[in-house]
Amino acid sequence: MKGNNPLFNNDGNKKISRSKYSTNLNKPIEAKPYNNKKGEKLLDKVKTEEAKNYIRQHYRSGAKIGDGSTAAAVKEELKNGVKVGGKSHITKAKEGVRYINNTLRKNPNHIDKKFFNSQKRKLENALRTKPIKGGKKQ
Amino acid sequence: MTSKELNKKLLQAVPELKKTFDEFTSWQEGIETGSHTVFENLVVPFAIDIIENEKDEVIKRLFNLIEGIITSKDEYAEEVVQLSFLEPLKAEHGDEYDFSKIMSKETYSLFNSLEY
Numbered sequence: 001m002k003g004n005n006p007l008f009n010n011d012g013n014k015k016i017s018r019s020k021y022s023t024n025l026n027k028p029i030e031a032k033p034y035n036n037k038k039g040e041k042l043l044d045k046v047k048t049e050e051a052k053n054y055i056r057q058h059y060r061s062g063a064k065i066g067d068g069s070t071a072a073a074v075k076e077e078l079k080n081g082v083k084v085g086g087k088s089h090i091t092k093a094k095e096g097v098r099y100i101n102n103t104l105r106k107n108p109n110h111i112d113k114k115f116f117n118s119q120k121r122k123l124e125n126a127l128r129t130k131p132i133k134g135g136k137k138q
Numbered sequence: 139m140t141s142k143e144l145n146k147k148l149l150q151a152v153p154e155l156k157k158t159f160d161e162f163t164s165w166q167e168g169i170e171t172g173s174h175t176v177f178e179n180l181v182v183p184f185a186i187d188i189i190e191n192e193k194d195e196v197i198k199r200l201f202n203l204i205e206g207i208i209t210s211k212d213e214y215a216e217e218v219v220q221l222s223f224l225e226p227l228k229a230e231h232g233d234e235y236d237f238s239k240i241m242s243k244e245t246y247s248l249f250n251s252l253e254y
Contacts, residue, residue: 019190021235032233057178057222061229063254073254085225085254087217095141095172106165 036060038067042115050103051112054119058096070096071126078129093123139212144173148181151203154196155184173214177222185227189235197240205242224249 039059058070065084066072073089076082100120149156163171188196207215
C-alpha cells in the first residue's frame with residue numbers, strides 16, 4: 001500500500017496528519033488494524049501489493065459473513081436470498097473475476113498467479129451457488 | 139447505469155482523476171473497467187489524499203457526486219458507492235477522519251449505518 005498511499009511519505013514512514021479533518025491531529029496517521037482472520041492468513045502468503053490490495057478489497061476488515069469474503073457474501077445471497085449489508089455482491093464478484101483476468105493477462109508470470117487463480121475459482125464457484133428451498137426473499 | 143456511464147460521471151465530476159484513471163485502466167478495459175475496481179483502487183486513495191491535503195473544493199465535488207448517487211436510486215451505482223467506496227473508507231479510515239465534516243447528509247447517514 002506504500003508508494004501512492006496517502007498515509008505514507010515517500011520514505012515509507014507514516015505521515016503526521018495536519019489535516020483539519022483528522023481526528024488525531026499532529027499524530028502519525030494510524031490506519032485501523034486489519035481485522036479479517038482469513039484475510040490475515042492470505043496476506044502472509046502473498047508477495048505483491050496487487051495481491052495484498054485484492055485481499056483488503058475482497059476480505060473486508062470486520063466482515064462477518066462466512067470467511068468475510070466477497071465470495072461468502074455472494075454465497076449467502078444466492079443460497080439464502082440475503083443481501084449482506086443490504087446490497088448485492090454479485091456484480092462486485094464478477095468484476096473481481098475480470099480484474100484477476102486482466103491482471104494475469106498483463107502479467108502471465110505474476111508472482112502471485114497461484115493466489116489469483118485460486119481466488120478466481122472461489123468467486124466463480126460462489127457465483128454458481130444454487131438457492132436452498134425456502135430461502136429468505138428480499 | 140453501466141460501468142462506462144458511472145466512470146464517465148466520475149471523471150466529469152473529478153477530472154483530477156483522469157490521468158491516474160487512464161494509467162490504471164490502460165491494462166484493463168479502459169472506460170468500461172468495472173466501477174467497483176475503479177472506486178476501490180483509485181477513488182478511495184484519492185479521497186484520502188484530498189482529505190489529508192484539505193483540497194476542499196475537490197472534496198466537495200467528489201462527495202456531491204457520492205450524495206447524488208446515493209439518492210439516485212440507481213442500483214449499480216449505489217452498490218459501487220456502498221461496497222467499494224464507503225465500506226473501505228469506514229473499514230480502513232473510519233477512525234482517522236471526521237467524516238461528518240466531509241460527507242453530505244445522506245452519505246454520512248449511510249456511512250454510519252454500514253454493516254458488512
